[in-house]
Amino acid sequence: MIELVDVTLTYPDAAAPVLREVSLAVERGEMLLVVGGTGSGKSTLLAAISGAFPHSTGGELRGSVRVAGRDTREHRPRDLADVVGVVGQDPEATFVTGTVEEELAYTLEQLGLPPAVMRTRVEATLDQLGLAHLRARPLETLSGGEQQRVAIGAVLNAHPQVLVLDEPTSALDPAAAEDVLAAVHRLVHDLGLTVVLAEHRTERVAGLVDRVAVVAQGRVRVGEPAALLPAYEGAPPVVGLGALVGWQPVPITVREARRLAGPLAAQLGTSPPTGSYVPPGEPVLSARKVTVRHGSTTAVDGVDLDLHQGDVVALMGRNGAGKSSLLWALQGSGRRTSGSVRLADGAETAALDPVAARSRITLLPQPASDLLYLADVASECAAADGGSGRARAELDALVPGIADETDPRDLSEGGRLALALAVQLSADAEVVLLDEPTRGLDAVAKAALSARLRELAEQGRAVVVTTHDVEFAATCANRVVVLAGGEVVADGVATDVLRASPMLAPQVAKVLPHAGVLTVADVATRLARGGGRDG
Amino acid sequence: MTTAVAERATRRPRAVALSLHPLAWWAWALALAVALSRVTNPVVVLLLVVAVVAVVLTCRGDGRWGRAFRGYLVLAGVVVVIRVVFHLLVGVDGAGPVLLDLPRLDLPAWAGGLDLLGPVRLGGLLSAVYGGLALGALLLCFGAANSLADPVRALRSLPAALHPIGTAVVVAVTVAPRLVTSFARVRRAQRLRGLPGRGWRGLAATVVPVLSDALDHALALAASMDSRGYARSVSGRRDVGAALTLALAAAVIGTYGLLDAQAPWWLGVPMLAAGTTVALAAGWVAGRRSRRTRYRPDRWGLAESFVAASGVVAAALALLSPELRQTVLPGAPPLAWQALAVAALAAMPAVAIGGRPQRLEAGP
Numbered sequence: 001m002i003e004l005v006d007v008t009l010t011y012p013d014a015a016a017p018v019l020r021e022v023s024l025a026v027e028r029g030e031m032l033l034v035v036g037g038t039g040s041g042k043s044t045l046l047a048a049i050s051g052a053f054p055h056s057t058g059g060e061l062r063g064s065v066r067v068a069g070r071d072t073r074e075h076r077p078r079d080l081a082d083v084v085g086v087v088g089q090d091p092e093a094t095f096v097t098g099t100v101e102e103e104l105a106y107t108l109e110q111l112g113l114p115p116a117v118m119r120t121r122v123e124a125t126l127d128q129l130g131l132a133h134l135r136a137r138p139l140e141t142l143s144g145g146e147q148q149r150v151a152i153g154a155v156l157n158a159h160p161q162v163l164v165l166d167e168p169t170s171a172l173d174p175a176a177a178e179d180v181l182a183a184v185h186r187l188v189h190d191l192g193l194t195v196v197l198a199e200h201r202t203e204r205v206a207g208l209v210d211r212v213a214v215v216a217q218g219r220v221r222v223g224e225p226a227a228l229l230p231a232y233e234g235a236p237p238v239v240g241l242g243a244l245v246g247w248q249p250v251p252i253t254v255r256e257a258r259r260l261a262g263p264l265a266a267q268l269g270t271s272p273p274t275g276s277y278v279p280p281g282e283p284v285l286s287a288r289k290v291t292v293r294h295g296s297t298t299a300v301d302g303v304d305l306d307l308h309q310g311d312v313v314a315l316m317g318r319n320g321a322g323k324s325s326l327l328w329a330l331q332g333s334g335r336r337t338s339g340s341v342r343l344a345d346g347a348e349t350a351a352l353d354p355v356a357a358r359s360r361i362t363l364l365p366q367p368a369s370d371l372l373y374l375a376d377v378a379s380e381c382a383a384a385d386g387g388s389g390r391a392r393a394e395l396d397a398l399v400p401g402i403a404d405e406t407d408p409r410d411l412s413e414g415g416r417l418a419l420a421l422a423v424q425l426s427a428d429a430e431v432v433l434l435d436e437p438t439r440g441l442d443a444v445a446k447a448a449l450s451a452r453l454r455e456l457a458e459q460g461r462a463v464v465v466t467t468h469d470v471e472f473a474a475t476c477a478n479r480v481v482v483l484a485g486g487e488v489v490a491d492g493v494a495t496d497v498l499r500a501s502p503m504l505a506p507q508v509a510k511v512l513p514h515a516g517v518l519t520v521a522d523v524a525t526r527l528a529r530g531g532g533r534d535g
Numbered sequence: 536m537t538t539a540v541a542e543r544a545t546r547r548p549r550a551v552a553l554s555l556h557p558l559a560w561w562a563w564a565l566a567l568a569v570a571l572s573r574v575t576n577p578v579v580v581l582l583l584v585v586a587v588v589a590v591v592l593t594c595r596g597d598g599r600w601g602r603a604f605r606g607y608l609v610l611a612g613v614v615v616v617i618r619v620v621f622h623l624l625v626g627v628d629g630a631g632p633v634l635l636d637l638p639r640l641d642l643p644a645w646a647g648g649l650d651l652l653g654p655v656r657l658g659g660l661l662s663a664v665y666g667g668l669a670l671g672a673l674l675l676c677f678g679a680a681n682s683l684a685d686p687v688r689a690l691r692s693l694p695a696a697l698h699p700i701g702t703a704v705v706v707a708v709t710v711a712p713r714l715v716t717s718f719a720r721v722r723r724a725q726r727l728r729g730l731p732g733r734g735w736r737g738l739a740a741t742v743v744p745v746l747s748d749a750l751d752h753a754l755a756l757a758a759s760m761d762s763r764g765y766a767r768s769v770s771g772r773r774d775v776g777a778a779l780t781l782a783l784a785a786a787v788i789g790t791y792g793l794l795d796a797q798a799p800w801w802l803g804v805p806m807l808a809a810g811t812t813v814a815l816a817a818g819w820v821a822g823r824r825s826r827r828t829r830y831r832p833d834r835w836g837l838a839e840s841f842v843a844a845s846g847v848v849a850a851a852l853a854l855l856s857p858e859l860r861q862t863v864l865p866g867a868p869p870l871a872w873q874a875l876a877v878a879a880l881a882a883m884p885a886v887a888i889g890g891r892p893q894r895l896e897a898g899p
Contacts, residue, residue, distance in 0.1 A: 096702075118831075369747075
């Protein structure tokens with residue numbers, strides 16, 4: 001169905017190719033997962049398959065790419081529209097019409113199908129993706145997961161043989177992501193679609209795919225998940241757990257791991273809930289009755305929150321639960337309808353001027369690229385730290401090897417995020433608020449960020465991170481706060497809160513539900529200590 | 536909180552307007568706009584404004600367009616105020632008693648020799664208010680059409696030859712609000728870096744991310760449209776475009792001829808008719824050439840004809856009644872039975888269509 005022969009891809013003005021001599025064949029009905037580090041060329045590989053490279057992006061393509069028998073050199077993306085469907089990470093940016101039904105019909109109109117056929121297909125797609133009750137809704141009123149399902153439905157309507165998905169769940173909460181991936185999986189089964197899927201969060205999809213393509217240093221290796229994933233640093237935690245304990249064959253899914261986990265669970269024993277949360281240090285911020293209203297909707301509803309030195313708080317909850325609004329209200333420059341937020345010395349955050357606020361309570365907004373405005377990385381860093389070199393050091397700790405003269409807009413999404421993180425962390429504030437700091441970061445950068453946040457906490461800072469990435473929360477947070485409808489519904493020790501809900505539980509906790517462990521590192525520590533219960 | 540959400544989810548949206556053909560509302564509003572451009576009697580203008588507002592309030596949908604009407608109301612008010620302020624500053628005095636004796640400031644000859652302020656007379660003030668009212672009412676008509684008929688859907692009803700223009704407008708319509716929100720978002724983000732909102736540095740820090748965001752968005756949209764087959768079936772021929780440009784020019788001249796009482800007669804209806812004929816022919820040719828099809832095209836039924844007719848009949852009555860044009864200043868504007876009839880006709884959609892169950896199933 002998809003055939004790449006000796007493909008070498010070079011962007012215009014680039015010194016070296018992004019990908020070289022890639023040969024790859026994907027069979028009909030196969031689901032291929034594409035993984036790789038930040039800026040490794042995953043998205044470029046996907047663009048080559050959809051024909052967007054080089055037709056939309058520019059650049060040079062050597063070798064041949066054939067999709068459903070059509071060479072992308074002679075066929076522009078629009079000529080492939082009936083065989084390839086493309087869905088990106090930001091569905092809202094790709095909507096052409098106003099309502100769900102019209103969006104679903106758009107491709108069909110362009111292909112010139114008869115009205116009766118269109119009607120049947122739109123109805124079928126509405127059912128397939130569970131969108132029937134949303135058919136007349138304006139697109140901008142849908143939630144992130146619904147928008148992504150509409151985007152998939154819109155390309156699916158044309159009955160493509162290939163579906164190309166570029167991180168379709170990166171902006172979604174765990175439940176919505178599961179919805180979207182389940183829908184894709186069902187389509188593979190029902191329609192025999194060929195799916196090429198790029199995803200950083202391998203734990204969400206590893207169990208669904210047939211083969212994995214690992215993109216690194218311009219090369220692509222393809223193989224079975226069980227063969228390639230153990231050596232890949234972004235592998236799902238269960239794979240790491242299997243490697244740690246020496247399970248054979250290496251489990252790819254939670255189910256496989258559970259079947260093997262009996263002896264390990266017995267060795268670790270059971271660990272009851274840790275009980276109440278004990279502040280690790282002096283209070284640094286205290287928020288009382290914080291309420292944020294946008295028009296008639298209440299985003300944050302009377303939230304009380306105390307942060308202490310040494311806290312790394314993971315703020316979790318559905319898309320639209322009020323996480324970002326709460327962070328902005330805490331920082332002081334966002335809207336706050338009522339309530340107070342005071343720092344340790346009693347200063348109200350809303351009353352601080354921007355320069356003073358930056359040195360005391362700093363926030364990484366979403367999208368993080370809003371912060372960047374200068375022409376190259378070096379000037380961004382210099383503007384952030386006044387030339388002390390702190391920002392550059394922070395950046396190198398997260399994603400090493402970004403050249404000084406690179407334009408921030410040429411960086412990959414993960415690279416831009418890392419730069420924005422470096423800019424904000426270099427302010428060395430007492431309270432650090434980060435809104436979705438892992439979107440687009442690869443596993444190595446995420447591990448580095450997690451370590452850096454723990455380090456900040458040990459230096460007596462307080463950190464709040466909003467995230468949908470439960471695995472990331474499990475590695476760095478000591479405390480988890482769950483928001484729903486703008487109210488705090490859970491607040492406690494990370495181990496307890498994350499184990500309590502199946503939606504929030506990391507993979508290791510699902511495999512070993514009673515052992516009181518969240519990550520592979522936790523298991524390793526416990527085994528090194530000789531099993532049994534700790535503390 | 537939860538109950539409020541549940542209520543919103545189960546309530547059927549007031550989407551009556553959404554179920555009508557968008558061009559019906561445009562026909563209605565344009566007819567009233569034509570009437571308003573010739574009626575100078577402020578009482579009639581006010582009655583028509585009331586009719587338009589009543590129709591919008593009873594028939595508009597819940598969407599973002601429906602909510603936009605308040606903006607047009609504010610804009611119309613601003614127009615009246617500006618007209619009056621300008622009259623106070625530089626207006627011609629007019630007749631009638633002096634209401635307010637302001638000192639006159641003579642500007643030197645190099646500034647145009649204008650004189651600012653000066654006594655304000657009743658006649659001049661009234662004519663300024665009436666003029667502002669007429670302009671504001673005209674604005675309200677366009678606002679009403681925009682609030683009642685989603686412009687994006689209206690563009691879908693255009694002939695195939697105008698499809699590229701329609702798409703460009705749709706993209707612009709979606710990008711413009713995004714620019715505004717993105718500007719606010721970036722300004723907020725830049726404050727987090729401790730940057731001042733003002734000054735050259737603050738401006739650069741805001742404009743660069745906003746523009747790069749807008750460009751990224753435009754490129755993403757273009758790539759999405761491309762990969763979804765947009766412009767697959769476009770022929771390279773330009774004859775239809777040329778014919779349409781000609782038709783548009785004829786329509787503009789024809790409208791001018793119709794609206795300006797001093798224009799020669801052949802500039803009016805004949806020009807408009809010729810333009811329409813060319814446009815229809817070109818649209819037909821383009822429609823036959825295009826391989827694009829249309830999903831669930833809007834239907835034109837009895838209700839649509841009724842809405843359009845109520846506007847057109849009201850306009851015709853207004854144009855044919857010289858009574859509605861007489862206004863002697865200063866003095867009470869004369870009121871004739873035609874004034875009430877015109878307003879009543881214009882408001883017919885509110886009575887007949889408002890609150891009617893909708894035809895299309897529209898969400899939860």
